[in-house]
Amino acid sequence: MEGKPVLTQLSPYKQGKQTKEIQEEYGLDHIVKLASNENPYGYSEKVRQNLIDGLPEFNIYPDGYTGKLRESLSLRLNFNQNQFIFGSGTEEIIQMLCRSFLVAGSNVIMAAPTFPQYKHYALIEGAAVKEIPTNKHGYHDLERMLAAIDEKTKIVWLCSPNNPTGTVISDKDFESFMNKCPKHVVVAFDEAYYEFMDREADVNALSYINRFHNLIVMRTFSKAYGLAGLRIGYGIANEQIVTTLDKVRGPFNTTSIAQFAAVAALEDQSFIEHTYDKNKKVKAAFETFLDTIGWEYYDSETNFLLVHTPVSGMEMYQYLVENGFIIRPGELLGIPGTIRVSIGTEQEMEELQRLLLQFYQDRMKVL
The missing domain is CATH 3.40.640.10 (Type I PLP-dependent aspartate aminotransferase-like (Major domain))
Structure with missing residues:
Protein backbone atom coordinates (compact mmCIF):
# COMPACT_ATOMS: atom_id res chain seq x y z
CA MET A 1 0.00 0.00 0.00
CA GLU A 2 1.14 3.54 -0.71
CA GLY A 3 0.43 6.73 1.16
CA LYS A 4 0.17 10.19 -0.34
CA PRO A 5 3.01 10.82 -2.82
CA VAL A 6 4.23 13.79 -0.77
CA LEU A 7 4.99 11.49 2.14
CA THR A 8 7.94 10.06 0.21
CA GLN A 9 9.56 13.49 0.57
CA LEU A 10 8.95 13.71 4.33
CA SER A 11 10.47 11.98 7.33
CA PRO A 12 8.78 11.01 10.60
CA TYR A 13 9.66 13.19 13.54
CA LYS A 14 12.79 11.75 15.11
CA GLN A 15 13.38 12.69 18.70
CA GLY A 16 16.87 12.95 20.09
CA LYS A 17 18.47 10.20 22.12
CA GLN A 18 16.91 9.76 25.50
CA THR A 19 18.80 10.30 28.75
CA LYS A 20 19.12 6.63 29.68
CA GLU A 21 20.35 5.74 26.21
CA ILE A 22 23.09 8.38 26.36
CA GLN A 23 24.10 7.35 29.88
CA GLU A 24 24.58 3.78 28.74
CA GLU A 25 26.40 4.74 25.54
CA TYR A 26 28.96 7.03 27.20
CA GLY A 27 29.08 5.52 30.69
CA LEU A 28 27.75 8.66 32.36
CA ASP A 29 26.09 8.91 35.75
CA HIS A 30 24.49 12.31 35.19
CA ILE A 31 22.83 13.87 32.14
CA VAL A 32 21.58 17.43 31.74
CA LYS A 33 19.02 17.84 28.96
CA LEU A 34 19.09 21.30 27.41
CA ALA A 35 17.66 20.40 24.00
CA SER A 36 13.88 20.71 24.16
CA ASN A 37 13.22 24.07 25.88
CA GLU A 38 11.48 22.41 28.81
CA ASN A 39 10.99 24.10 32.18
CA PRO A 40 13.90 23.05 34.44
CA TYR A 41 11.88 24.05 37.52
CA GLY A 42 9.20 21.47 36.88
CA TYR A 43 5.60 22.59 37.29
CA SER A 44 3.38 24.25 39.86
CA GLN A 269 0.74 32.61 38.37
CA SER A 270 3.35 32.91 41.12
CA PHE A 271 5.02 29.82 39.63
CA ILE A 272 5.10 31.52 36.22
CA GLU A 273 6.64 34.64 37.77
CA HIS A 274 9.25 32.48 39.51
CA THR A 275 10.07 30.73 36.24
CA TYR A 276 10.27 34.05 34.39
CA ASP A 277 12.58 35.63 36.98
CA LYS A 278 14.92 32.65 37.23
CA ASN A 279 15.10 32.22 33.46
CA LYS A 280 15.86 35.90 32.91
CA LYS A 281 18.64 35.91 35.52
CA VAL A 282 20.30 32.68 34.38
CA LYS A 283 20.01 33.57 30.69
CA ALA A 284 21.65 36.95 31.31
CA ALA A 285 24.55 35.26 33.11
CA PHE A 286 24.99 32.83 30.20
CA GLU A 287 24.95 35.70 27.71
CA THR A 288 27.66 37.47 29.74
CA PHE A 289 29.76 34.31 29.66
CA LEU A 290 29.35 33.99 25.88
CA ASP A 291 30.41 37.62 25.51
CA THR A 292 33.63 36.91 27.42
CA ILE A 293 34.65 34.11 25.03
CA GLY A 294 33.47 36.02 21.95
CA TRP A 295 30.71 33.66 20.83
CA GLU A 296 27.80 35.48 19.22
CA TYR A 297 24.15 34.62 19.80
CA TYR A 298 20.75 35.80 18.63
CA ASP A 299 18.54 38.12 20.68
CA SER A 300 16.21 35.90 22.68
CA GLU A 301 12.97 36.47 24.54
CA THR A 302 12.69 32.77 25.32
CA ASN A 303 14.18 30.10 27.55
CA PHE A 304 16.85 29.22 25.00
CA LEU A 305 19.71 30.81 23.07
CA LEU A 306 20.84 30.10 19.53
CA VAL A 307 24.62 30.39 19.71
CA HIS A 308 27.17 30.66 16.89
CA THR A 309 30.03 28.23 17.46
CA PRO A 310 33.59 28.18 16.07
CA VAL A 311 33.03 24.62 14.82
CA SER A 312 30.01 22.85 13.41
CA GLY A 313 26.97 22.43 15.62
CA MET A 314 27.28 18.68 15.23
CA GLU A 315 30.85 18.75 16.56
CA MET A 316 29.74 20.84 19.53
CA TYR A 317 26.85 18.48 20.13
CA GLN A 318 29.18 15.49 20.19
CA TYR A 319 31.61 17.18 22.58
CA LEU A 320 28.84 18.18 24.97
CA VAL A 321 26.90 14.93 24.89
CA GLU A 322 30.06 12.99 25.70
CA ASN A 323 30.34 15.21 28.76
CA GLY A 324 26.73 14.76 29.86
CA PHE A 325 24.94 17.71 28.20
CA ILE A 326 22.32 17.33 25.48
CA ILE A 327 21.80 20.39 23.26
CA ARG A 328 20.33 20.84 19.77
CA PRO A 329 22.81 21.19 16.88
CA GLY A 330 21.94 23.92 14.42
CA GLU A 331 22.49 21.61 11.45
CA LEU A 332 19.21 19.92 12.40
CA LEU A 333 17.48 23.30 12.53
CA GLY A 334 18.71 24.61 9.20
CA ILE A 335 21.36 26.89 10.74
CA PRO A 336 24.81 25.27 10.44
CA GLY A 337 27.52 26.38 12.84
CA THR A 338 25.15 26.99 15.73
CA ILE A 339 23.71 25.23 18.74
CA ARG A 340 20.39 25.86 20.45
CA VAL A 341 20.80 25.72 24.20
CA SER A 342 17.83 25.60 26.55
CA ILE A 343 18.38 27.64 29.70
CA GLY A 344 18.67 25.26 32.64
CA THR A 345 19.10 25.94 36.33
CA GLU A 346 21.88 28.15 37.59
CA GLN A 347 23.99 25.15 38.58
CA GLU A 348 23.43 23.37 35.27
CA MET A 349 24.43 26.43 33.28
CA GLU A 350 27.55 26.98 35.38
CA GLU A 351 28.57 23.38 34.64
CA LEU A 352 27.89 23.95 30.95
CA GLN A 353 29.96 27.13 30.98
CA ARG A 354 32.94 25.25 32.44
CA LEU A 355 32.71 22.76 29.58
CA LEU A 356 32.42 25.47 26.93
CA LEU A 357 35.32 27.39 28.48
CA GLN A 358 37.47 24.27 28.38
CA PHE A 359 36.55 23.74 24.72
CA TYR A 360 37.32 27.40 23.97
CA GLN A 361 40.71 27.25 25.70
CA ASP A 362 41.66 23.98 23.98
CA ARG A 363 40.56 25.43 20.67
CA MET A 364 42.68 28.57 21.18
CA LYS A 365 45.73 26.41 21.92
CA VAL A 366 45.30 24.66 18.57
CA LEU A 367 45.01 27.99 16.75
Whole structure:
Protein backbone atom coordinates (compact mmCIF):
# COMPACT_ATOMS: atom_id res chain seq x y z
CA MET A 1 0.00 0.00 0.00
CA GLU A 2 1.14 3.54 -0.71
CA GLY A 3 0.43 6.73 1.16
CA LYS A 4 0.17 10.19 -0.34
CA PRO A 5 3.01 10.82 -2.82
CA VAL A 6 4.23 13.79 -0.77
CA LEU A 7 4.99 11.49 2.14
CA THR A 8 7.94 10.06 0.21
CA GLN A 9 9.56 13.49 0.57
CA LEU A 10 8.95 13.71 4.33
CA SER A 11 10.47 11.98 7.33
CA PRO A 12 8.78 11.01 10.60
CA TYR A 13 9.66 13.19 13.54
CA LYS A 14 12.79 11.75 15.11
CA GLN A 15 13.38 12.69 18.70
CA GLY A 16 16.87 12.95 20.09
CA LYS A 17 18.47 10.20 22.12
CA GLN A 18 16.91 9.76 25.50
CA THR A 19 18.80 10.30 28.75
CA LYS A 20 19.12 6.63 29.68
CA GLU A 21 20.35 5.74 26.21
CA ILE A 22 23.09 8.38 26.36
CA GLN A 23 24.10 7.35 29.88
CA GLU A 24 24.58 3.78 28.74
CA GLU A 25 26.40 4.74 25.54
CA TYR A 26 28.96 7.03 27.20
CA GLY A 27 29.08 5.52 30.69
CA LEU A 28 27.75 8.66 32.36
CA ASP A 29 26.09 8.91 35.75
CA HIS A 30 24.49 12.31 35.19
CA ILE A 31 22.83 13.87 32.14
CA VAL A 32 21.58 17.43 31.74
CA LYS A 33 19.02 17.84 28.96
CA LEU A 34 19.09 21.30 27.41
CA ALA A 35 17.66 20.40 24.00
CA SER A 36 13.88 20.71 24.16
CA ASN A 37 13.22 24.07 25.88
CA GLU A 38 11.48 22.41 28.81
CA ASN A 39 10.99 24.10 32.18
CA PRO A 40 13.90 23.05 34.44
CA TYR A 41 11.88 24.05 37.52
CA GLY A 42 9.20 21.47 36.88
CA TYR A 43 5.60 22.59 37.29
CA SER A 44 3.38 24.25 39.86
CA GLU A 45 3.05 22.62 43.26
CA LYS A 46 -0.66 23.40 42.96
CA VAL A 47 -0.84 20.96 40.04
CA ARG A 48 0.89 18.27 42.07
CA GLN A 49 -1.35 18.81 45.09
CA ASN A 50 -4.55 18.80 43.03
CA LEU A 51 -3.55 15.53 41.42
CA ILE A 52 -2.89 14.02 44.84
CA ASP A 53 -6.20 15.27 46.22
CA GLY A 54 -8.33 13.90 43.42
CA LEU A 55 -7.57 12.52 39.98
CA PRO A 56 -10.09 12.61 37.13
CA GLU A 57 -12.00 9.40 36.39
CA PHE A 58 -9.85 7.65 33.81
CA ASN A 59 -12.60 5.24 32.73
CA ILE A 60 -14.74 8.17 31.54
CA TYR A 61 -14.10 10.03 28.31
CA PRO A 62 -12.72 13.56 28.79
CA ASP A 63 -14.84 16.66 28.41
CA GLY A 64 -14.74 17.25 24.66
CA TYR A 65 -15.63 20.89 25.21
CA THR A 66 -12.74 21.41 27.66
CA GLY A 67 -15.26 23.31 29.77
CA LYS A 68 -13.42 24.15 33.00
CA LEU A 69 -10.22 25.23 31.29
CA ARG A 70 -12.21 27.17 28.70
CA GLU A 71 -14.03 29.01 31.48
CA SER A 72 -10.80 29.76 33.35
CA LEU A 73 -9.08 31.15 30.26
CA SER A 74 -12.16 33.12 29.25
CA LEU A 75 -12.22 34.89 32.60
CA ARG A 76 -8.47 35.45 32.75
CA LEU A 77 -8.04 36.71 29.18
CA ASN A 78 -11.45 38.38 28.79
CA PHE A 79 -12.62 36.55 25.67
CA ASN A 80 -15.89 34.84 24.84
CA GLN A 81 -15.71 31.11 25.58
CA ASN A 82 -16.58 30.37 21.94
CA GLN A 83 -13.33 32.00 20.86
CA PHE A 84 -11.12 29.20 22.21
CA ILE A 85 -9.89 26.03 20.52
CA PHE A 86 -7.88 23.37 22.38
CA GLY A 87 -5.38 20.83 21.14
CA SER A 88 -2.78 18.30 22.14
CA GLY A 89 -0.22 21.08 22.36
CA THR A 90 -0.30 23.95 19.86
CA GLU A 91 1.09 21.50 17.32
CA GLU A 92 -2.34 19.89 16.95
CA ILE A 93 -3.89 23.31 16.37
CA ILE A 94 -1.32 23.88 13.61
CA GLN A 95 -2.45 20.58 12.11
CA MET A 96 -6.12 21.63 12.40
CA LEU A 97 -5.38 24.88 10.59
CA CYS A 98 -3.74 23.02 7.73
CA ARG A 99 -6.58 20.50 7.47
CA SER A 100 -9.19 23.26 7.56
CA PHE A 101 -7.77 25.80 5.12
CA LEU A 102 -5.26 24.14 2.79
CA VAL A 103 -5.91 22.32 -0.46
CA ALA A 104 -3.73 21.28 -3.39
CA GLY A 105 -2.71 24.41 -5.27
CA SER A 106 -2.86 26.69 -2.22
CA ASN A 107 0.21 28.00 -0.45
CA VAL A 108 1.45 29.13 2.95
CA ILE A 109 4.16 31.60 3.91
CA MET A 110 6.58 31.16 6.80
CA ALA A 111 9.93 32.41 8.01
CA ALA A 112 13.07 30.32 7.66
CA PRO A 113 14.19 29.12 10.09
CA THR A 114 11.12 28.66 12.23
CA PHE A 115 9.07 25.86 13.78
CA PRO A 116 9.25 23.07 11.15
CA GLN A 117 5.78 21.62 11.71
CA TYR A 118 4.20 24.55 9.85
CA LYS A 119 5.86 23.27 6.70
CA HIS A 120 5.37 19.59 7.49
CA TYR A 121 1.59 19.72 7.84
CA ALA A 122 1.16 22.15 4.94
CA LEU A 123 2.96 19.79 2.57
CA ILE A 124 0.82 16.86 3.71
CA GLU A 125 -2.29 18.83 2.67
CA GLY A 126 -0.83 19.46 -0.78
CA ALA A 127 0.00 23.13 -0.29
CA ALA A 128 3.13 24.86 -1.54
CA VAL A 129 5.39 26.45 1.08
CA LYS A 130 7.04 29.81 0.59
CA GLU A 131 9.93 30.18 3.02
CA ILE A 132 11.16 33.73 3.58
CA PRO A 133 14.61 33.87 5.21
CA THR A 134 14.89 35.79 8.46
CA ASN A 135 17.29 38.70 8.41
CA LYS A 136 20.88 38.26 9.56
CA HIS A 137 19.82 38.80 13.17
CA GLY A 138 17.11 36.11 13.06
CA TYR A 139 14.07 38.41 12.84
CA HIS A 140 11.07 37.85 10.54
CA ASP A 141 11.26 39.83 7.29
CA LEU A 142 7.62 40.89 7.35
CA GLU A 143 7.78 43.08 4.24
CA ARG A 144 9.07 40.22 2.12
CA MET A 145 6.47 37.91 3.65
CA LEU A 146 3.74 40.37 2.67
CA ALA A 147 5.14 40.66 -0.84
CA ALA A 148 5.00 36.86 -1.20
CA ILE A 149 1.23 36.71 -0.57
CA ASP A 150 -0.95 36.00 -3.59
CA GLU A 151 -4.56 34.96 -4.22
CA LYS A 152 -3.69 31.33 -3.42
CA THR A 153 -2.10 32.09 -0.04
CA LYS A 154 -4.22 30.67 2.78
CA ILE A 155 -2.03 30.93 5.89
CA VAL A 156 0.91 33.06 7.03
CA TRP A 157 2.78 31.61 10.01
CA LEU A 158 4.32 34.08 12.44
CA CYS A 159 6.27 32.72 15.40
CA SER A 160 7.03 35.25 18.12
CA PRO A 161 9.21 34.58 20.00
CA ASN A 162 10.56 32.60 17.09
CA ASN A 163 11.84 29.06 17.48
CA PRO A 164 14.79 28.55 16.99
CA THR A 165 16.13 32.12 16.91
CA GLY A 166 14.30 33.46 19.99
CA THR A 167 13.53 36.81 18.35
CA VAL A 168 10.22 38.68 18.58
CA ILE A 169 8.09 40.75 16.22
CA SER A 170 7.66 44.34 17.40
CA ASP A 171 4.29 45.89 18.12
CA LYS A 172 4.73 48.48 15.37
CA ASP A 173 5.72 45.88 12.77
CA PHE A 174 2.91 43.52 13.74
CA GLU A 175 0.23 46.21 13.50
CA SER A 176 1.57 47.29 10.12
CA PHE A 177 1.56 43.68 8.94
CA MET A 178 -2.01 43.08 10.05
CA ASN A 179 -3.22 46.26 8.36
CA LYS A 180 -1.60 45.26 5.07
CA CYS A 181 -2.32 41.52 5.10
CA PRO A 182 -5.25 40.54 2.83
CA LYS A 183 -8.31 39.41 4.75
CA HIS A 184 -8.51 36.07 2.90
CA VAL A 185 -5.24 34.99 4.59
CA VAL A 186 -5.28 33.42 8.06
CA VAL A 187 -2.50 34.88 10.20
CA ALA A 188 -1.41 32.19 12.69
CA PHE A 189 0.55 33.91 15.47
CA ASP A 190 2.41 31.34 17.56
CA GLU A 191 3.24 32.50 21.10
CA ALA A 192 4.42 29.20 22.58
CA TYR A 193 7.12 31.08 24.54
CA TYR A 194 4.90 34.00 25.52
CA GLU A 195 5.44 33.72 29.29
CA PHE A 196 9.22 34.09 28.93
CA MET A 197 9.09 37.47 27.16
CA ASP A 198 10.09 40.70 28.84
CA ARG A 199 6.92 42.72 29.33
CA GLU A 200 8.04 45.53 27.03
CA ALA A 201 8.51 43.00 24.20
CA ASP A 202 4.88 41.87 24.34
CA VAL A 203 3.00 42.99 21.20
CA ASN A 204 -0.29 42.28 23.00
CA ALA A 205 -1.43 40.13 20.10
CA LEU A 206 -4.69 39.28 21.86
CA SER A 207 -5.81 42.90 21.50
CA TYR A 208 -5.84 42.45 17.72
CA ILE A 209 -8.16 39.44 17.63
CA ASN A 210 -11.46 41.31 17.67
CA ARG A 211 -10.08 43.88 15.19
CA PHE A 212 -8.76 41.36 12.67
CA HIS A 213 -11.01 38.36 12.07
CA ASN A 214 -8.29 36.53 10.15
CA LEU A 215 -5.99 36.25 13.20
CA ILE A 216 -5.50 33.29 15.53
CA VAL A 217 -3.09 33.46 18.49
CA MET A 218 -1.73 30.16 19.82
CA ARG A 219 -0.27 29.42 23.26
CA THR A 220 0.71 26.33 25.19
CA PHE A 221 1.09 24.84 28.66
CA SER A 222 4.15 22.85 27.54
CA LYS A 223 6.83 25.48 28.10
CA ALA A 224 6.68 27.89 31.05
CA TYR A 225 3.85 25.98 32.75
CA GLY A 226 5.93 22.80 32.66
CA LEU A 227 3.22 20.45 31.37
CA ALA A 228 5.04 19.22 28.25
CA GLY A 229 4.33 15.60 29.12
CA LEU A 230 0.57 16.21 29.17
CA ARG A 231 0.33 17.93 25.76
CA ILE A 232 -2.22 20.72 25.93
CA GLY A 233 -2.36 24.08 24.19
CA TYR A 234 -4.95 26.52 22.94
CA GLY A 235 -5.79 29.05 20.26
CA ILE A 236 -7.86 32.24 20.46
CA ALA A 237 -9.62 33.66 17.41
CA ASN A 238 -12.95 34.93 16.17
CA GLU A 239 -15.80 32.44 16.37
CA GLN A 240 -15.81 31.74 12.63
CA ILE A 241 -12.23 30.44 12.67
CA VAL A 242 -12.88 28.42 15.85
CA THR A 243 -16.04 26.84 14.38
CA THR A 244 -14.09 25.88 11.27
CA LEU A 245 -11.31 24.27 13.30
CA ASP A 246 -13.82 22.44 15.51
CA LYS A 247 -15.06 20.56 12.44
CA VAL A 248 -11.70 18.82 12.01
CA ARG A 249 -10.89 18.50 15.72
CA GLY A 250 -11.13 15.03 17.21
CA PRO A 251 -14.06 14.71 19.65
CA PHE A 252 -11.88 13.96 22.72
CA ASN A 253 -8.54 15.38 21.65
CA THR A 254 -7.30 16.58 25.06
CA THR A 255 -7.17 14.22 28.00
CA SER A 256 -8.94 14.61 31.32
CA ILE A 257 -5.68 14.78 33.25
CA ALA A 258 -4.23 17.42 30.91
CA GLN A 259 -7.33 19.60 31.30
CA PHE A 260 -7.31 19.07 35.06
CA ALA A 261 -3.63 19.99 35.39
CA ALA A 262 -3.89 23.01 33.09
CA VAL A 263 -6.68 24.54 35.18
CA ALA A 264 -4.56 24.19 38.32
CA ALA A 265 -1.46 25.51 36.57
CA LEU A 266 -3.32 28.56 35.35
CA GLU A 267 -4.33 29.40 38.91
CA ASP A 268 -0.71 29.55 40.08
CA GLN A 269 0.74 32.61 38.37
CA SER A 270 3.35 32.91 41.12
CA PHE A 271 5.02 29.82 39.63
CA ILE A 272 5.10 31.52 36.22
CA GLU A 273 6.64 34.64 37.77
CA HIS A 274 9.25 32.48 39.51
CA THR A 275 10.07 30.73 36.24
CA TYR A 276 10.27 34.05 34.39
CA ASP A 277 12.58 35.63 36.98
CA LYS A 278 14.92 32.65 37.23
CA ASN A 279 15.10 32.22 33.46
CA LYS A 280 15.86 35.90 32.91
CA LYS A 281 18.64 35.91 35.52
CA VAL A 282 20.30 32.68 34.38
CA LYS A 283 20.01 33.57 30.69
CA ALA A 284 21.65 36.95 31.31
CA ALA A 285 24.55 35.26 33.11
CA PHE A 286 24.99 32.83 30.20
CA GLU A 287 24.95 35.70 27.71
CA THR A 288 27.66 37.47 29.74
CA PHE A 289 29.76 34.31 29.66
CA LEU A 290 29.35 33.99 25.88
CA ASP A 291 30.41 37.62 25.51
CA THR A 292 33.63 36.91 27.42
CA ILE A 293 34.65 34.11 25.03
CA GLY A 294 33.47 36.02 21.95
CA TRP A 295 30.71 33.66 20.83
CA GLU A 296 27.80 35.48 19.22
CA TYR A 297 24.15 34.62 19.80
CA TYR A 298 20.75 35.80 18.63
CA ASP A 299 18.54 38.12 20.68
CA SER A 300 16.21 35.90 22.68
CA GLU A 301 12.97 36.47 24.54
CA THR A 302 12.69 32.77 25.32
CA ASN A 303 14.18 30.10 27.55
CA PHE A 304 16.85 29.22 25.00
CA LEU A 305 19.71 30.81 23.07
CA LEU A 306 20.84 30.10 19.53
CA VAL A 307 24.62 30.39 19.71
CA HIS A 308 27.17 30.66 16.89
CA THR A 309 30.03 28.23 17.46
CA PRO A 310 33.59 28.18 16.07
CA VAL A 311 33.03 24.62 14.82
CA SER A 312 30.01 22.85 13.41
CA GLY A 313 26.97 22.43 15.62
CA MET A 314 27.28 18.68 15.23
CA GLU A 315 30.85 18.75 16.56
CA MET A 316 29.74 20.84 19.53
CA TYR A 317 26.85 18.48 20.13
CA GLN A 318 29.18 15.49 20.19
CA TYR A 319 31.61 17.18 22.58
CA LEU A 320 28.84 18.18 24.97
CA VAL A 321 26.90 14.93 24.89
CA GLU A 322 30.06 12.99 25.70
CA ASN A 323 30.34 15.21 28.76
CA GLY A 324 26.73 14.76 29.86
CA PHE A 325 24.94 17.71 28.20
CA ILE A 326 22.32 17.33 25.48
CA ILE A 327 21.80 20.39 23.26
CA ARG A 328 20.33 20.84 19.77
CA PRO A 329 22.81 21.19 16.88
CA GLY A 330 21.94 23.92 14.42
CA GLU A 331 22.49 21.61 11.45
CA LEU A 332 19.21 19.92 12.40
CA LEU A 333 17.48 23.30 12.53
CA GLY A 334 18.71 24.61 9.20
CA ILE A 335 21.36 26.89 10.74
CA PRO A 336 24.81 25.27 10.44
CA GLY A 337 27.52 26.38 12.84
CA THR A 338 25.15 26.99 15.73
CA ILE A 339 23.71 25.23 18.74
CA ARG A 340 20.39 25.86 20.45
CA VAL A 341 20.80 25.72 24.20
CA SER A 342 17.83 25.60 26.55
CA ILE A 343 18.38 27.64 29.70
CA GLY A 344 18.67 25.26 32.64
CA THR A 345 19.10 25.94 36.33
CA GLU A 346 21.88 28.15 37.59
CA GLN A 347 23.99 25.15 38.58
CA GLU A 348 23.43 23.37 35.27
CA MET A 349 24.43 26.43 33.28
CA GLU A 350 27.55 26.98 35.38
CA GLU A 351 28.57 23.38 34.64
CA LEU A 352 27.89 23.95 30.95
CA GLN A 353 29.96 27.13 30.98
CA ARG A 354 32.94 25.25 32.44
CA LEU A 355 32.71 22.76 29.58
CA LEU A 356 32.42 25.47 26.93
CA LEU A 357 35.32 27.39 28.48
CA GLN A 358 37.47 24.27 28.38
CA PHE A 359 36.55 23.74 24.72
CA TYR A 360 37.32 27.40 23.97
CA GLN A 361 40.71 27.25 25.70
CA ASP A 362 41.66 23.98 23.98
CA ARG A 363 40.56 25.43 20.67
CA MET A 364 42.68 28.57 21.18
CA LYS A 365 45.73 26.41 21.92
CA VAL A 366 45.30 24.66 18.57
CA LEU A 367 45.01 27.99 16.75
